[in-house]
Amino acid sequence: MKRVALIAVGSFNPPTIAHLRMLETARSHLEAIDTHVVEGIMSPVADSYNNKPTLIKSKYRIEMVRAATKTSDWIRADDWECTRPTWTRTIDVLKYHRERIQKKFGSDVGLMLVAGGDFVDTFPRILPDGSNLWNPSDILKIIVDFGLIVLTRDGSTPLNTLDSMPGFSEISGKIQFISDEVCPSAVSSTRLRAAISAKKSIKYATTDEVIEYIQENSLYQK
Known part of the structure; x- marks a missing residue:
């Protein structure tokens, strides 16, 4: 049986x-x-990522990811990327974690x-x-050497995006596209930030542990 680890990168903000x-x-x-998943990793981006003016400090974001994954028996937060002094390209994040994963498993x-x-769609x-945001x-x-699983979302057009990039339509078949039929959701970090700022409830849009951390640290207030 094939074995893999999964990683999600992003702001988690x-x-x-x-x-x-x-x-x-x-x-x-x-x-x-017939593929066994040994571990899941959530890796927040570093503060030096300058493409998001609403990005709060990584010291808060990593703690929220730890809170979000607290009850998971296979997903964990990892602070390697977010504690680096400079922004790290995703390919380098993947190389680092593949080495760590292979030493571990x-x-x-x-x-x-x-x-x-x-x-x-950001490619x-x-x-x-x-x-270019992406090289x-x-x-x-990423697609050929590691593997990419894409969760389809309303308003996104990943296949069209790949088709519009020279040469990439030829490898689109190597990407696995999936959908969440159990809990399809349009919830986003942007919507949560706006709701918090407007003093609206975000309960059930994230975990209670994340909500408690946001309240304790007065995050995303106007």
């Missing part, structure tokens, strides 16, 4: 049930096709990136300074 369900759904999909264990469809994005060669290595 804050983590939501959609982030957790994404990993859970990916594991169910893989185990249904064996050299035959692979690592796959799990992301939402909106994540794939061709150009930053305000004119540079095309990094995307190719």
Whole structure:
């Protein structure tokens, strides 16, 4: 039986049930096709990631991810990426964790990136300074050397995005697209931040532990 670990990267600003369900759904999909998932990792981005003006400090975001995964017996928070002094490209995050995973579970264990469809839609994005958010060669290595599982989401068009990128339509078949038929959700970190700022309830949109941490630290207040 093939063995893999799963990793989700992102801001987690804050983590939501959609982030957790994404990993859970990916594991169910893989185990249904005779692939054993040994571990799940949630890796928040570092503070130096300058593409999100609403990003709060990683010291809060990593603690929220720890709170969100507190009751999971297979998903854990990892602070390696968010404690680095500079922004780390996703391909380098994957290389680091694959090495750690193989030391922990064996050299035959692979690592796959799990992301939402909106994540794939950022592949061709150009930053305000004119540079590419993603290096095309990094995307190719992620898909071919690691593996990418994409959870489809309303409003995202990952297949169209790949088709629009030169050469990438040829490897779109290597990406596994899944949907959460048990708990389809449009909840997002952006919506949670807006709700908190408007003093609306976010209960059941994330875990109680995350809500308690947000309240204790007065996060996302106007």
